Amino acid sequence: MQTLEYANSELNKYYAKVVGGACGIRLKNAASGHPFDDRITIDVEKGKGTIEGSNERAVLIGVYKFFYELGCRFVRPGKDGEILVRRSAENCNVKKTYAPKCRYRGICSEGAISEENVTEMVEWLPKIGMNSYFLQFVDGHLFFEKWYRHKESSSLPPEPYSVAASRRHYADAVEAIKRCGLIFQSVGHGWTTEPLGYVTYGDTCSRDEDIQPRHRPLFALKDGRRGFFDDKPGDTQLCYSNSEARAAVTDGIVAYLRSHPETDMLHFWLADGINNHCECEACKKRLPSEWYVTMLNELDKKLTKERIDTKIVFLIYCDLLFAPRDVTLENSDRFVMMYAPIARNYFQTLYTDENFAAAVSAPPYVRNRNRHPQTGGEYLYYLQEWQKKIRCDSFVFDYHLMTFPYGGEPSFTKISRILYEDMGALEKAGMNGNVSCQLQRIFLPTPLPTYVMAERLFGSNRSFEKIETECLGAAFGEQSGKITEFLHKAEKFYLAACMRGETAAGRADVVEKYEQLLESARAGLSFTDENKTVDRSLKNLEYFIEMQRLFAAALKRKASGENNDEEKRALFRFLDERELSVQPYEDTLFRKEGLKSWI
Ligand SMILES: [Zn+2]
Incomplete structure (x- = not known):
């Protein structure tokens, strides 16, 4: 259609x-x-x-x-x-x-997902003013199999699931993206392995012993050997000074685009991870970003020759945060620069005046001895260095809604406030939007974070409180006032110094107060049949409160220095057994990881 x-x-x-x-x-x-x-x-x-x-x-x-x-x-x-x-x-x-403020207003597939989860997200995006969907990797198998195989579930048996099934689900997702007219972005990592015939991710991913002898010289030399870095194909760079290695990558991308004309924006990223670049004499003469830009130019020439006009997205993060010194893009219209501050702090907004003022210097590149930036100022410094060297269209790829909402501040209030500020300041950073690398099912206890993000990318200048009132008012109807109050108190609990790990003292007392808050919130909920949407929101909140109650019990035992195995078992049993009742709204696999970080 x-x-x-x-x-x-x-x-x-x-x-x-x-x-x-x-x-x-x-x-x-x-x-x-x-x-x-x-x-x-x-x-x-x-x-x-x-x-x-x-x-x-x-x-x-x-x-x-x-x-x-x-x-x-x-x-x-x-x-x-x-x-x-x-x-x-x-x-x-x-x-x-x-006239939306930002050109790029998108979501990228992450987490454990079913085909329905993707389709429903895609169909929702234009309803909140978003305009792009990014399906990560060539078949999305890594994400689909997490759901269909019910990873880490003690309750749901794994379903038989193949790469072929992922391809079908991927194709159906593309159909929905096209039906909604969204800007379709795809792939990302994998170009350093897939063109050579290796499987990058998932249960069937290639092992080092699978590498053909003729391919071994193409891989990066690391600690005296060439092969998969840490036995992970997805984290493996190639020897980019080797023109044969570069050609394998760029030819692979050209071949892919020849058979995928539906792609609006193709992501060409190098390998994932940090400190994994080639240590051969020829590679060492230039920064990873300089080899990267060289490849981007080589790719552009090949695509132009083939009359393929797809936009290519290149990624600056990890070892690629360090801007190129002596090479630039020859055809900048071809490219969109994507900046990913992957190890940033989500308790604080990134684009503050203080951080811009501090963006005057940062450590230089040292081959395979780098660390992620330690401050917002360092992150902005690296971005600005790139912006000085290369002028092209750009957006941010950020991770507010990956692990932070479950492992940082689970009421979702703090991250909604951070999104409000960050999304409102992208223009100041010279960036034309945001593609959120996020869990697809992140609507419990509330849908507020994604709602706020969409509003701000579209250009809303209303206050955070107004947007919050609108979203939670619609979701919870007549009870939204007291529920908002509860969520703000839950936020305060999670922001307490003892919960953030800044001090160990006082946690048991703080948890006890949180338990009282949960009890009164649960007692205050009433199911009125106001309408189905409100009813669904209330059920999600009730689930959240019950989960938090079990979590608090385990946390309190631990804080008192007692064994909490039984409480943990009760919590994870609840999550596994009730998973299907909240499947579209909650990524249980990632929720469990978040909870484990405290107990
Ligand atoms: Zn090399």
């Missing part, structure tokens, strides 16, 4: 529910401007008029904005994720134009 056709079907579907009767609104694709920029004009009076977008995706986003302006809210993916109002045609009056 084409996006405009889908936009029409969505318009008619929601119009029937919200207004009823024949819909007198016409959709129009102006087909103007940069293909990734969304401009929307809504001109509807008494239920009649037009919704115009600068492209088909913008038209679809415009349809949802129209219903938003009428009072509808789209709080999370899937069914029971929206609040719809009733309006008479007489009262359907919306005259508005939108």
